[in-house]
Amino acid sequence: MGITRRDFLKYTGLASASAGVAGVPYFKSVMAMGTKPEKEATYVNTFCEICFWNCGAVAKVVDGKVVKLEGQPGNPASKGKLCARGNAGMGSLYDPDRLKTPMLNVGKRGEPKWKKVSWDEALTFIAGKMAKIKETYGPEAVSLISHGTGGSFWKELLYAYGSHNYTAPSFAQCRGPRDIGYLVTFGAAPGSPEQIDMGNSKFIVLIGSHLGENAHNSQVQDFVDGISKGAKLLVVDPRFSIAAGKANWWLPIRPGTDMALLLAWINVIVNEELYDREYIGKYAMGLNELKAEVAQYTPEWAAQETDIPAATIVATAREMARYKPGVVIHPGRHTAWYGDDTQRGRAMAILTALLGAWGREGGNFFPTKEKGTIAPYPNIPALPEPEKPNLTGSWPYALEATTTAMRATTISGDPYPVKGWLVYGSNIMKTMPNQKETIEALRKLDLVVVVDIMPFEHIDWADVVLPEATYLERYDDIKVGKGKSLMYAIRQPVVQPMFESKPSWWIVKELSRKMGLEAYFPWKDMEENIKTRLEAAGVSFEELKKKGTIGFPDTAKPFITADNEPEFGTDSGKIELYSKALKDKGFDPVPKYTRPEMPPSGYFRLIYGRSPLHTFSRTTNNQWLAELYGENVLWLSARKAQSLGLKNGEYVVLENQDGAKSNKIKVKATERIREDCVYMVHGFGNRSKDLTRAYNKGADDQSLITRYAVDPLMGGTGMRVNFVKIVKEA
Numbered sequence: 078m079g080i081t082r083r084d085f086l087k088y089t090g091l092a093s094a095s096a097g098v099a100g101v102p103y104f105k106s107v108m109a110m111g112t113k114p115e116k117e118a119t120y121v122n123t124f125c126e127i128c129f130w131n132c133g134a135v136a137k138v139v140d141g142k143v144v145k146l147e148g149q150p151g152n153p154a155s156k157g158k159l160c161a162r163g164n165a166g167m168g169s170l171y172d173p174d175r176l177k178t179p180m181l182n183v184g185k186r187g188e189p190k191w192k193k194v195s196w197d198e199a200l201t202f203i204a205g206k207m208a209k210i211k212e213t214y215g216p217e218a219v220s221l222i223s224h225g226t227g228g229s230f231w232k233e234l235l236y237a238y239g240s241h242n243y244t245a246p247s248f249a250q251c252r253g254p255r256d257i258g259y260l261v262t263f264g265a266a267p268g269s270p271e272q273i274d275m276g277n278s279k280f281i282v283l284i285g286s287h288l289g290e291n292a293h294n295s296q297v298q299d300f301v302d303g304i305s306k307g308a309k310l311l312v313v314d315p316r317f318s319i320a321a322g323k324a325n326w327w328l329p330i331r332p333g334t335d336m337a338l339l340l341a342w343i344n345v346i347v348n349e350e351l352y353d354r355e356y357i358g359k360y361a362m363g364l365n366e367l368k369a370e371v372a373q374y375t376p377e378w379a380a381q382e383t384d385i386p387a388a389t390i391v392a393t394a395r396e397m398a399r400y401k402p403g404v405v406i407h408p409g410r411h412t413a414w415y416g417d418d419t420q421r422g423r424a425m426a427i428l429t430a431l432l433g434a435w436g437r438e439g440g441n442f443f444p445t446k447e448k449g450t451i452a453p454y455p456n457i458p459a460l461p462e463p464e465k466p467n468l469t470g471s472w473p474y475a476l477e478a479t480t481t482a483m484r485a486t487t488i489s490g491d492p493y494p495v496k497g498w499l500v501y502g503s504n505i506m507k508t509m510p511n512q513k514e515t516i517e518a519l520r521k522l523d524l525v526v527v528v529d530i531m532p533f534e535h536i537d538w539a540d541v542v543l544p545e546a547t548y549l550e551r552y553d554d555i556k557v558g559k560g561k562s563l564m565y566a567i568r569q570p571v572v573q574p575m576f577e578s579k580p581s582w583w584i585v586k587e588l589s590r591k592m593g594l595e596a597y598f599p600w601k602d603m604e605e606n607i608k609t610r611l612e613a614a615g616v617s618f619e620e621l622k623k624k625g626t627i628g629f630p631d632t633a634k635p636f637i638t639a640d641n642e643p644e645f646g647t648d649s650g651k652i653e654l655y656s657k658a659l660k661d662k663g664f665d666p667v668p669k670y671t672r673p674e675m676p677p678s679g680y681f682r683l684i685y686g687r688s689p690l691h692t693f694s695r696t697t698n699n700q701w702l703a704e705l706y707g708e709n710v711l712w713l714s715a716r717k718a719q720s721l722g723l724k725n726g727e728y729v730v731l732e733n734q735d736g737a738k739s740n741k742i743k744v745k746a747t748e749r750i751r752e753d754c755v756y757m758v759h760g761f762g763n764r765s766k767d768l769t770r771a772y773n774k775g776a777d778d779q780s781l782i783t784r785y786a787v788d789p790l791m792g793g794t795g796m797r798v799n800f801v802k803i804v805k806e807a
């Protein structure tokens with residue numbers, strides 16, 4: 078294949094911002110530093126929060142300033158390296174645009190007038206409003222939307238207050254559909270980090286997963302290891318992604334038809350009896366029902382739907398079966414695409430099962446069975462039982478309250494009023510589709526609190542803004558990692574909080590006092606909290622601080638062996654190729670294909686993805702990352718660009734089927750995308766003028782996502798159902 082590890086890392090950004098730094102093991106770079114006379118440095122262990130892979134990091138501090146971040150060698154998420162974003166983490170800490178003091182909005186929501194206030198004033202205001210909401214409507218009328226490690230303190234406060242309406246975009250806008258699809262099939266989700274053994278795989282299938290552009294550190298390293306060792310790679314993507322550039326097969330699928338391809342692959346594997354017969358015989362049920370259902374999905378039929386030749390569908394099905402069971406069907410991560418996403422996840426799980434890959438080397442591994450939870454701080458009172466059910470909507474597989482139901486209920490008041498939103502670490506204008514609906518909900522609330530580090534556009538809708546200390550300035554709870562084996566990692570302050578920012582543990586503890594809930598937060602500070610709990614678990618606090626990460630490799634039993642038989646948490650205790658549970662709830666027991674709406678003439682389907690240099694919107698104002706990738710561009714087929722008279726680099730505006738317009742975006746005319754869709758990186762087009770670097774740079778995909786298709790099983794919001802036309806800039 079001719080790809081070296083170094084080449085790939087260069088493309089994917091894992092080496093880009095860190096050339097000669099992050100690629101060098103920590104101890105070597107420290108030795109190299111030691112050869113030059115320099116001011117005395119201290120090194121502090123923590124873990125990264127620039128994305129949620131939470132890689133173990135070491136911060137080098139000179140004169141009280143963080144001057145460099147590197148990967149912890151002993152941490153399984155980093156394996157001694159950070160990605161470009163992790164290396165640039167100081168950009169968050171030293172961003173001059175940071176939120177600096179608590180602020181009250183004395184103007185209107187959406188047209189704020191900010192008054193700087195003390196912490197005492199801000200927290201007294203919130204406590205007063207929350208008491209009133211509880212008295213008038215009940216505690217469930219306050220909901221939390223949270224994304225990030227510090228959100229755990231807000232969740233504890235919410236539960237102590239009496240509401241369980243904790244929501245996270247990582248469910249309905251991200252991994253929820255695939256997790257439910259796998260849960261129904263195997264009785265377990267594929268995990269986060271995904272429990273896939275790519276480094277030892279013989280065959281890797283990526284369906285819309287643009288690994289390398291979507292950069293999760295150790296996963297990209299494992300992917301590179303796998304293909305460097307000769308794993309075959311098959312990429313299904315309407316766009317010739319970086320990963321497609323390394324693939325043996327690139328299938329440029331018509332967007333929205335992945336289910337048809339999956340069902341046709343299953344058809345071939347079942348009909349030609351290419352599946353792992355012993356494994357299926359022993360561990361699975363429902364093969365006959367599956368076979369009967371997929372009989373209609375022939376490769377010839379799928380070719381019409383997917384635009385992939387029937388012969389290619391047959392050849393690739395045979396090829397992946399040839400390498401079974403060491404095959405990774407990557408489960409994907411952001412899977413809220415078309416509204417049938419849980420069933421697509423299920424089709425991927427069924428394919429995985431047929432190949433015998435679940436619990437096999439080079440396929441999916443089992444995480445450690447160790448619970449690994451660190452006991453709560455002693456003598457915390459029992460939490461009150463919520464009186465009303467959570468906001469799970471009418472979706473039976475919404476395992477927890479969802480952002481989708483939270484927003485809809487806030488607007489409708491059904492089944493009960495929602496009057497307060499606590500927003501932790503989530504730019505709600507960019508997270509959820511249909512910004513008008515988000516604004517409609519925000520206008521109905523009695524209280525909106527935003528806890529953030531940066532003034533992204535969503536703060537304009539808050540009544541109170543609380544400036545959190547960045548991850549380099551604070552303690553958070555211990556990170557318990559449950560990959561092949563168990564590990565604990567620590568986050569501790571590398572430097573003291575700047576401005577008047579405070580860590581969430583402090584904010585929540587102070588707020589709890591004002592709300593009469595201090596009994597739930599009895600510890601002196603987070604250091605004492607962690608130390609007490611770690612020592613009760615037999616782990617030395619000092620050792621963890623020093624090492625950063627402590628692993629327990631003896632807890633690993635990742636693959637099926639004679640003395641490690643798998644357990645499946647399904648009703649039947651087997652892998653369910655046919656699901657009676659789904660049938661009983663009124664859903665298809667075996668996935669079916671429904672053709673999605675196709676773009677009308679003159680329109681393109683809008684698809685979006687990631688850059689290795691950014692995480693959603695949160696990094697767009699980072700000085701180093703903005704320098705490397707300051708605005709997103711519009712991938713458009715070169716032929717279409719020519720027929721529309723558009724040149725590379727020219728600015729255009731997009732208008733969707735409902736008349737919503739984007740900010741201007743540069744055209745990237747390329748052979749690397751199909752003609753029926755356009756693509757951009759998510760997270761740009763920020764509208765807050767307080768962002769020196771990110772303001773008005775590139776286009777906001779979310780402003781064009783006015784329509785979304787709700788997943789009937791779990792309430793996910795499929796967002797790839799919008800069509801755009803190109804309007805030339807005047």
Ligand code: MGD
Pocket residue numbers: 126224225227246247250251252410411501502503504505507508509528529530531532533545546547548685686692693694695696759760778779782796
């Ligand atoms: P961001 O846009 O990065 O992502 O949605 P979000 O998690 O909302 O917003 C993060 C916010 O957290 C920013 O305001 C940032 O300043 C703040 N922040 C960063 N660090 C900290 C911190 O330490 N403390 C606090 N308090 N705040 C902090 C992501 C969500 O979006 C997800 S998970 C997915 S997978 C979906 N992706 C996606 C997509 O690809 N396209 C479209 N159109 N929509 C999407 N929505 C979903």
Ligand code: SF4
Pocket residue numbers: 125126127128129130131132158159160161162163164292293294295
């Ligand atoms: Fe940080 Fe990169 Fe790791 Fe994400 S993958 S936690 S941004 S180093």
